[in-house]
Amino acid sequence: xxxxxxxxxQVLLVRVGRRxxxxxxxxxxxxxxxxxxxxxxxxxxxxxxxxxxxxxxPVAPLVGxxxxxxxxxxxxxxxxxxxxPAPLLPGERTPARRMKFALVNACTLASLLLGINAIFVAMQxxxxxxxxxxxxxxxFDGLDGALARKLGVSSPFGAQMDSLADMCSFGLxxxxxxxxxxxxxxxxxxxxxxxxxxxxxxxxxxARFNVSPNDGRFFSGVPTTMAxxxxxxxxxxxxxxxxxxxxxxxxxxxxxxxxxFPYAKLAxxxxxxxxxxxxxxxxALIDVRLTFGLIVVGYLISGPVLWVRQRRTVV
Numbered sequence: 342x343x344x345x346x347x348x349x350x351q352v353l354l355v356r357v358g359r360r361x362x363x364x365x366x367x368x369x370x371x372x373x374x375x376x377x378x379x380x381x382x383x384x385x386x387x388x389x390x391x392x393x394x395x396x397x398x399p400v401a402p403l404v405g406x407x408x409x410x411x412x413x414x415x416x417x418x419x420x421x422x423x424x425x426p427a428p429l430l431p432g433e434r435t436p437a438r439r440m441k442f443a444l445v446n447a448c449t450l451a452s453l454l455l456g457i458n459a460i461f462v463a464m465q466x467x468x469x470x471x472x473x474x475x476x477x478x479x480x481f482d483g484l485d486g487a488l489a490r491k492l493g494v495s496s497p498f499g500a501q502m503d504s505l506a507d508m509c510s511f512g513l514x515x516x517x518x519x520x521x522x523x524x525x526x527x528x529x530x531x532x533x534x535x536x537x538x539x540x541x542x543x544x545x546x547x548a549r550f551n552v553s554p555n556d557g558r559f560f561s562g563v564p565t566t567m568a569x570x571x572x573x574x575x576x577x578x579x580x581x582x583x584x585x586x587x588x589x590x591x592x593x594x595x596x597x598x599x600x601x602f603p604y605a606k607l608a609x610x611x612x613x614x615x616x617x618x619x620x621x622x623x624x625a626l627i628d629v630r631l632t633f634g635l636i637v638v639g640y641l642i643s644g645p646v647l648w649v650r651q652r653r654t655v656v
Contacts, residue, residue, distance in 0.1 A: 463514075520533060
């Protein structure tokens with residue numbers, strides 16, 4: 342109570358100080374003419390002059406400048422002179438290495454051009470000839486990689502170019518040839534869906550192969566080259582199966598490309614004992630179609646079998 346009375350007295354004295362300023366000719370910001378004589382009547386003139394109180398003004402807290410959107414330093418852009426393109430052929434650029442590099446990429450381009458011509462030939466109705474062109478694509482695709490490793494001219498440019506050529510030859514040409522071969526023996530819509538599955542799975546398989554670490558022993562899924570070779574050979578030898586079974590086989594082959602099942606590489610298959618290869622050779626002499634079908638089915642089943650074996654070994 343005492344403290345509150347003191348505060349009230351200070352406020353009254355402040356108002357008295359304002360009235361005094363008006364008496365001496367100082368203009369107040371908020372004049373109150375109705376109460377000019379009240380301080381004199383209450384405190385007396387002498388007491389009024391003795392009060393040396395100063396006007397108390399409210400003080401706002403100090404607030405620094407607030408920046409709504411602080412400026413962001415621009416990202417330095419490298420000068421044009423410092424940006425240099427990556428070399429197509431890393432290492433020493435001698436004329437001999439350049440010729441080797443050109444030879445390897447010529448094989449890749451040959452595979453690409455053969456795939457394009459396979460599409461054109463299939464559109465003209467020459468399905469078997471288009472399938473033979475696909476087999477030639479497979480041969481050139483395997484040749485460019487072998488030459489690049491043997492001649493020592495492997496490069497990131499060659500790897501990307503090989504992937505693009507594979508997409509054209511095995512991701513586009515192979516579905517077109519399969520679709521043309523199924524025309525008349527299977528519903529058009531079903532053949533189109535099967536061909537589209539091959540194209541989509543080939544694109545996924547190639548993209549995954551480009552960003553995944555390579556295993557020297559097994560493929561992760563059936564490679565697009567092998568899938569295209571199977572489809573081309575199926576058209577060349579003319580499998581005597583109904584159209585619905587062919588569509589199911591094409592769809593199954595497409596899904597195995599994007600699967601995670603391990604499939605043995607060709608280098609491991611070549612190292613098998615000679616007697617293992619004797620059975621397919623004898624079977625091909627007796628019935629090529631049946632032997633081819635058994636080999637394809639056996640290879641496709643080997644992936645899940647190896648996968649289960651690896652899982653049991655890890656556990």
